[in-house]
Amino acid sequence: MSIVSFLDKNKHFNRIILVLRDVMSRPSGAIGLTLVAAHLVLALISPLIVPYDYKAMNSALMLSGPDSAHWLGTDHVGRDVFTRVLLGGREALLVTGVATPIAVIWGGLVGIFFGLVGGRIDEVMMRVVDAFLSLPWILKMLVLIVTFGTGIEVLIPTLAFFYGIPVIRIARAATHDVVARDFVSAARARGHGRMSIIRRELLPNVLDTLMVEGAMRWSWMLLAFSSLSFLGFGVSPPTPDWGLMIADARGFMSFAPWGVLGPVIALSSLIIGINLTADALAKALGIDRAQKAPI
Amino acid sequence: MTTPIIDVKDISVGFTAKSGATLPILRNIDLTVSEGESVGIVGESGSGKSTLALAAMGFLKRGLRLLDGSVAFRGKDMFSLTRTELEKIRGGEIALIPQNSGQSLTPTMRIGAQLIEALRLHSSVPASEHVTKAIELLGQVRLPDPKAILSRFPHELSGGQQQRVAVAMALAGEPHALLLDEPTTGLDVTTQAHILELLRDIAHERNMAMVYVSHDLGAIARVCDRVVVMYAGEVVLEGTTRQVLKNPAHPYARGLLASIPRLADHHLPLALDGRPPVPGGVAAGCSFVDRCALVKHRCRVERPGLAALPDGELARCFYADKTAEVSLAGLGVVPVELESRGTPALQLDALSISYHQPGLLNKLLGRAETRVATVDDIDITVCRGETLGLVGESGSGKSTILKSVAGLLPPAGGKMTVAGGKTLAPVVDNRPPDHLRSIQLIFQNPDDSLNPRQTIAEILEQPLRLYFGLTGQDLYDRSVEILNRVRLGGHYLDRLPSQLSGGEKQRVAIARAFAADPELVLCDEVTSALDVSVQAAVLDLLNELKEKHGTTYIFVSHDLAVVKVLSDRVAVLYQGRLCEIGPSNQVYASPSHPYTEVLLGAVLEPDPDTAPTLSADDIVELSPPARGCPFQRRCPRKIGSICDSETPPWHRLDSGHAIRCHHKIDDLAAAQVVAVVE
Numbered sequence: 025m026s027i028v029s030f031l032d033k034n035k036h037f038n039r040i041i042l043v044l045r046d047v048m049s050r051p052s053g054a055i056g057l058t059l060v061a062a063h064l065v066l067a068l069i070s071p072l073i074v075p076y077d078y079k080a081m082n083s084a085l086m087l088s089g090p091d092s093a094h095w096l097g098t099d100h101v102g103r104d105v106f107t108r109v110l111l112g113g114r115e116a117l118l119v120t121g122v123a124t125p126i127a128v129i130w131g132g133l134v135g136i137f138f139g140l141v142g143g144r145i146d147e148v149m150m151r152v153v154d155a156f157l158s159l160p161w162i163l164k165m166l167v168l169i170v171t172f173g174t175g176i177e178v179l180i181p182t183l184a185f186f187y188g189i190p191v192i193r194i195a196r197a198a199t200h201d202v203v204a205r206d207f208v209s210a211a212r213a214r215g216h217g218r219m220s221i222i223r224r225e226l227l228p229n230v231l232d233t234l235m236v237e238g239a240m241r242w243s244w245m246l247l248a249f250s251s252l253s254f255l256g257f258g259v260s261p262p263t264p265d266w267g268l269m270i271a272d273a274r275g276f277m278s279f280a281p282w283g284v285l286g287p288v289i290a291l292s293s294l295i296i297g298i299n300l301t302a303d304a305l306a307k308a309l310g311i312d313r314a315q316k317a318p319i
Numbered sequence: 320m321t322t323p324i325i326d327v328k329d330i331s332v333g334f335t336a337k338s339g340a341t342l343p344i345l346r347n348i349d350l351t352v353s354e355g356e357s358v359g360i361v362g363e364s365g366s367g368k369s370t371l372a373l374a375a376m377g378f379l380k381r382g383l384r385l386l387d388g389s390v391a392f393r394g395k396d397m398f399s400l401t402r403t404e405l406e407k408i409r410g411g412e413i414a415l416i417p418q419n420s421g422q423s424l425t426p427t428m429r430i431g432a433q434l435i436e437a438l439r440l441h442s443s444v445p446a447s448e449h450v451t452k453a454i455e456l457l458g459q460v461r462l463p464d465p466k467a468i469l470s471r472f473p474h475e476l477s478g479g480q481q482q483r484v485a486v487a488m489a490l491a492g493e494p495h496a497l498l499l500d501e502p503t504t505g506l507d508v509t510t511q512a513h514i515l516e517l518l519r520d521i522a523h524e525r526n527m528a529m530v531y532v533s534h535d536l537g538a539i540a541r542v543c544d545r546v547v548v549m550y551a552g553e554v555v556l557e558g559t560t561r562q563v564l565k566n567p568a569h570p571y572a573r574g575l576l577a578s579i580p581r582l583a584d585h586h587l588p589l590a591l592d593g594r595p596p597v598p599g600g601v602a603a604g605c606s607f608v609d610r611c612a613l614v615k616h617r618c619r620v621e622r623p624g625l626a627a628l629p630d631g632e633l634a635r636c637f638y639a640d641k642t643a644e645v646s647l648a649g650l651g652v653v654p655v656e657l658e659s660r661g662t663p664a665l666q667l668d669a670l671s672i673s674y675h676q677p678g679l680l681n682k683l684l685g686r687a688e689t690r691v692a693t694v695d696d697i698d699i700t701v702c703r704g705e706t707l708g709l710v711g712e713s714g715s716g717k718s719t720i721l722k723s724v725a726g727l728l729p730p731a732g733g734k735m736t737v738a739g740g741k742t743l744a745p746v747v748d749n750r751p752p753d754h755l756r757s758i759q760l761i762f763q764n765p766d767d768s769l770n771p772r773q774t775i776a777e778i779l780e781q782p783l784r785l786y787f788g789l790t791g792q793d794l795y796d797r798s799v800e801i802l803n804r805v806r807l808g809g810h811y812l813d814r815l816p817s818q819l820s821g822g823e824k825q826r827v828a829i830a831r832a833f834a835a836d837p838e839l840v841l842c843d844e845v846t847s848a849l850d851v852s853v854q855a856a857v858l859d860l861l862n863e864l865k866e867k868h869g870t871t872y873i874f875v876s877h878d879l880a881v882v883k884v885l886s887d888r889v890a891v892l893y894q895g896r897l898c899e900i901g902p903s904n905q906v907y908a909s910p911s912h913p914y915t916e917v918l919l920g921a922v923l924e925p926d927p928d929t930a931p932t933l934s935a936d937d938i939v940e941l942s943p944p945a946r947g948c949p950f951q952r953r954c955p956r957k958i959g960s961i962c963d964s965e966t967p968p969w970h971r972l973d974s975g976h977a978i979r980c981h982h983k984i985d986d987l988a989a990a991q992v993v994a995v996v997e
Contacts, residue, residue: 205767209727209760216785
């Protein structure tokens with residue numbers, strides 16, 4: 025066992041290194057990963073480095089433009105926009121950072137299961153999934169949030185649940201391709217059980233797709249979270265949040281655009297960063313249709 | 320001296336590796352093809368033969384670069400032409416017929432529209448005559464009822480018909496040169512033989528230059544005047560087909576010939592050990608040095624040039640005059656017949672398998688299913704230690720039978736019994752562990768049957784843990800032992816399948832099957848995805864394992880020669896029904912079932928003196944007939960309505976040889992033209 029498990033870890037470790045190296049060697053991967061890493065680091069250390077108190081209002085400085093003291097100016101109650109932009113991603117990253125893995129894991133496992141079982145159950149379940157996907161997401165989420173209230177403990181399960189559903193489809197499609205291959209037939213002919221086949225044969229081959237899908241879902245989820253905040257169902261004031269900041273500042277956009285610009289740039293740079301990374305990851309893993317796998 | 324149509328001068332083609340180094344995959348190749356001449360390019364996968372053929376039409380795959388040399392087509396330098404000029408030449412003056420024409424035909428366009436498009440772009444035929452010309456072309460490629468074919472879609476045609484349409488499209492532009500890239504690979508033997516005859520006729524009729532790329536020396540022997548043998552991106556031998564196939568002056572070509580199993584042989588073909596170098600892997604010296612039997616010190620330090628021999632052959636070997644020492648006969652081991660006969664290892668009684676599910680309405684009304692079963696009426700007994708070969712064309716149900724025995728496809732009827740008279744459960748989930756262990760399946764393509772994400776250790780671990788509960792040191796020791804048995808070492812344990820060659824992968828797949836210590840091993844076309852030299856090694860290994868462990872094999876293949884070298888008994892299947900069964904030397908000799916005779920006639924030998932005998936049409940049937948003899952629609956010896964209405968009786972001959980036909984045995988024997996004479 026010892027030697028096998030050691031080799032096992034070694035193999036995965038090697039592959040992760042190779043994939044990361046490949047991602048970094050691509051322009052999209054290098055830019056994307058740098059953006060994402062910068063956001064994560066800033067989210068961690070921003071409380072220590074912000075120049076002002078995010079709650080401190082100053083009626084003398086309402087909607088003043090950028091200057092050396094306030095790089096991104098101030099908002100309608102005189103709070104420093106730069107401070108609030110630096111802090112505004114923490115809540116979003118926390119919620120989506122927890123909800124994304126949950127969504128990918130539950131959606132992935134359900135998808136793999138239906139992909140393996142196939143047949144009529146699979147057909148029926150996929151129609152249910154389709155029906156679910158055909159409803160606008162914001163409507164479904166608002167119903168839950170209005171019922172159970174806002175706050176992290178409601179937002180995380182809600183986002184994880186709704187964003188897991190499209191993962192089912194992706195995981196099922198990827199599983200279908202794998203199930204048709206002879207090594208799965210070989211495992212079945214040997215007499216392995218269903219769980220053993222999922223764990224040993226299917227999961228390792230679907231994992232690549234799930235990783236890329238997870239990255240894509242993450243960026244969608246960030247957008248959804250910000251939208252909810254924008255509508256007033258995400259973070260409650262005075263906690264700074266990009267979506268909320270955009271909502272607050274949009275009324276003054278014509279004469280104080282810095283209030284909107286700051287959070288918009290922050291949010292879009294993170295989403296673009298994630299998308300670029302996902303793109304490079306797909307290419308490195310060889311699941312990008314346009315290109316063959318180098319690893 | 321005729322003028323050369325294609326003149327490839329000293330070209331080298333390569334790509335830039337990730338490390339930044341330029342790695343050549345073609346090195347200093349010269350090739351001239353004259354009017355009316357057909358040149359074969361042979362070599363194993365990765366030898367650069369397809370790259371060379373494509374380079375001859377001025378095309379390089381993405382990532383490849385021309386490093387040196389030039390390609391002239393009728394005096395024009397193909398690599399200095401503009402895009403528009405090239406477009407005019409390609410498809411018109413020089414046409415390509417690819418390996419899988421089913422994929423190269425547009426699926427949403429009717430055959431007529433595609434042909435007319437080719438005529439519009441590449442010929443001077445006026446638009447008003449396009450349809451007439453298209454019909455004429457389809458007639459020239461011997462397609463029955465060309466008018467009807469015009470309005471069909473590609474998926475409505477069989478593989479052989481699609482290939483014929485591809486030929487017709489290539490001929491539309493009245494080309495001066497025809498490039499064929501493995502045009503018959505993947506087709507059934509009878510279809511292949513028909514297509515080759517067609518190509519041969521067309522080349523003679525039209526006086527075209529033809530470049531024929533193939534790994535199959537049998538096909539080359541049939542259509543080519545001259546042969547170029549490639550190895551690791553170099554031409555190692557060039558000569559007339561007769562010279563190259565009868566007495567080649569290069570050790571590699573000799574090894575290749577010796578590794579081809581032949582119908583008349585009793586012994587296994589001789590494997591060519593080792594593997595070709597990777598691109599950029601040859602630093603100095605001869606590229607074949609690691610696998611050569613005649614290797615001397617000089618071969619390692621100096622690269623041999625392509626030198627002319629007294630008989631006109633060109634060979635890249637310092638010791639071309641001594642190559643006669645390398646055996647051509649392929650005198651491998653003679654497979655032993657194991658003693659323990661008599662006790663059945665597997666018995667199939669009236670087995671029938673159907674892919675159709677009975678419809679819901681029929682189930683509710685209690686109506687019997689009207690569709691004909693895919694496989695029906697199979698009675699086969701395989702004795703312990705025996706190797707049973709199953710042969711037949713695609714769709715004959717040979718793999719389907721294996722799947723049912725393995726429990727992956729429950730049969731619709733009949734009974735399967737294993738050793739000791741125990742009934743084998745139809746579905747794998749209901750089988751006791753001992754039955755699961757004793758029957759193991761080896762698949763055709765190791766790329767597909769080995770999980771790409773598992774190391775060899777993990778792959779071998781699965782049967783060892785499942786059946787024997789091995790863990791820790793025991794598991795490791797046993798894995799190494801099994802790898803040694805298939806002539807791989809323990810150092811393979813931590814590798815992934817993608818790091819192995821095709822032959823090594825198939826060995827791992829064999830090792831995984833033998834890890835279960837099986838009594839019955841089902842081999843499903845286990846060598847057809849491999850190069851011939853590797854195929855010989857795998858056959859040798861299977862034979863060795865059988866000798867050591869007394870394993871029973873059911874060996875499925877479409878290749879009659881491969882089946883013959885390994886099998887004690889052979890069963891011939893057509894459309895899921897048995898036609899003939901018996902000891903292999905008797906099945907291959909006269910008298911035979913008419914279908915066996917057709918199959919034998921279509922076998923291509925790598926010998927310019929033999930020609931296939933084509934007695935039946937190469938049509939492909941989609942479903943077996945409801946009544947009568949399964950072969951009724953194609954049989955060259957059809958008697959009449961009795962064949963259509965009544966299931967033919969079994970004629971039982973001595974030593975278990977049985978033929979199912981309405982003809983009397985003596986009539987069959989008297990009428991038979993093709994048989995293997997030993």
